[in-house]
Amino acid sequence: MIAATLRTQAASGLRRVDLGRDLAAIADLIELCFQSSMDAGGRATVNEMRSLSRMGPLLGLMALGDDMLKGIGQGFVWEEAGRVMGNVTLFPARVPPELGPVTVVANVAVHPDLQRRGIGRQLMETSLEALRASGTRCAILQVDHDNDVARRLYERLGFKPERTWHQWRRGPSQSVPSRGATAPRLTLRPANRWREEYALAERVFPQARGGLGWQRPLHPREFTRSPWQAVLEGLGGTTVERWIVLDVDRIVGALWARTSLTAGQTQLTLIVHPDWQGRLEDTLINYAIRRLAADYRPLAVEHPADDLAATLALERYGFVKRRTLQHMRLDF
Ligand SMILES: CC(C)(COP(=O)(O)OP(=O)(O)OC[C@H]1O[C@@H](n2cnc3c(N)ncnc32)[C@H](O)[C@@H]1OP(=O)(O)O)[C@@H](O)C(=O)NCCC(=O)NCCS
Structure with missing residues (x-):
């Protein structure tokens, strides 16, 4: 055929x-x-x-x-x-x-x-x-949200919109904020609590809407590594640091920082429990900037455009919106 x-x-x-x-x-x-x-x-x-x-x-x-x-x-x-x-x-x-x-x-x-x-x-x-x-099994693509010609073409071919994402960046020479006096505390996420973090991410980054971002389906591999995988990643120059915010003993927020030698930037992931939206974003972003300031690398974030609280917090901390991309998917 x-x-x-x-x-x-x-x-x-x-x-x-x-x-x-x-x-x-x-x-x-x-x-x-x-x-x-x-x-x-x-x-x-x-x-x-x-x-x-x-x-x-x-x-x-x-x-x-x-x-x-x-x-x-x-x-x-x-x-x-x-x-x-x-x-x-x-x-x-x-x-x-x-x-x-x-x-x-x-x-x-x-x-x-x-x-x-x-x-x-x-x-x-x-x-x-x-x-x-x-x-x-399926085809995926990303298209600038204002590229109506291409978007309509893909829709007529059967592609369905998954979610629209902003891509943010903050240069390493921007000023480092001081710690908010009453900000909740972040702690390193213990490796054995990845399932709780996964359950939280299922609520805010459902797989039906494309998961955690571009080519990042919601999958345990984003949350946990076998010791062997960690060694391989380390040899390849990739490190992932993970912090959480606890409400009593429940994970209500998470921050990841992924750095690789070749990427030339640190990729942040922000996860905030729906009940805490609008209350934790500043804390996570503030912590990321202060914690990573000594690396002198730009910080990059890919985050859903529909999350207004995160958008406002990223703007407050000097992140610049570089592109807004709609992710689309066609299942065969
Ligand atoms: C998007 C692109 C590949 C479309 O290629 P093309 O050969 O012009 O598209 P076609 O002639 O096959 O038209 C496809 C459809 O878009 C419509 N279309 C194309 N250009 C259009 C325009 N400028 N205004 C309105 N409609 C337009 C056509 O009418 C057609 O509609 P139909 O399917 O109902 O008949 C082309 O515009 C391009 O290269 N753009 C720049 C790069 C880009 O943006 N690529 C997409 C990245 S995700």
Whole structure:
């Protein structure tokens, strides 16, 4: 069925990506189509794609161990007069195996000269058909909340909105606040209390709404590590510190700080019991800034846009909203 679709569409320019031939052109297309929203990480990825495109026949081999290359290679392009003018990338999502296979749909782009001719829709339809045939359980994507064209396209193809998330960042040179005099105390979370923390997260980050964030399904792996996994993570330069706030002996708030050598920033996660919303956010954020000030790394937070109390607290502490992304999902 897919082969037949591709044969008929080949005449009009739709085909699978050929990494050796297309990688540099896909980098150019992504840069052009996403210039208004591309951050430093995106620019670094585009430059990496250009460098890799010079690897010649080795590329195919490298794609076996590199998720970015693998994803681009599994995608589709639209070619017009020998030029790559449209693209969809299909990455394997980094989710626990028992939840998968899940595919990330990314780099959906059509050259501005060819937009509104049905190319984006055809690229997406063919990609989804290929995913369905490959046994993928579901496809996920994120789209800027104000990108109405792309959002409507995905909705018409069957994607459902999960949740909208703000991405926040606070630079390391901003001032460090003093501790609030009456603030509740944070303590390190004992490893054996992860199930209570998980139960709390189920209430505020339900899996039906996408869990803890982008490619972070609500799953025990986010809460607990076997000693072996902890060693592996440590060797890879990743550390996760976890603190909680107790009301008598009940966990009512949690703060995680994940740092990795390669990320160049510390990722914070804030979890506040619904009964304590509006009362704990300042405490958690204040603690995170003071506790991590000596690291001199930017702090990053991905948090639901519907949580007004957290939004206001992050703004109060000088976090800047960088993007607002809607997460969408299509189950096959
Ligand atoms: C989103 C994008 C890939 C769509 O590609 P495209 O080839 O123009 O899309 P199509 O021509 O197949 O149109 C798809 C639908 O969107 C509608 N549409 C496309 N451009 C539109 C516009 N500027 N205004 C209103 N509707 C528009 C079409 O009418 C069509 O509707 P239909 O499905 O009811 O027929 C393209 O606009 C793009 O590359 N944008 C910049 C990058 C981007 O934002 N990518 C999405 C990231 S998540």
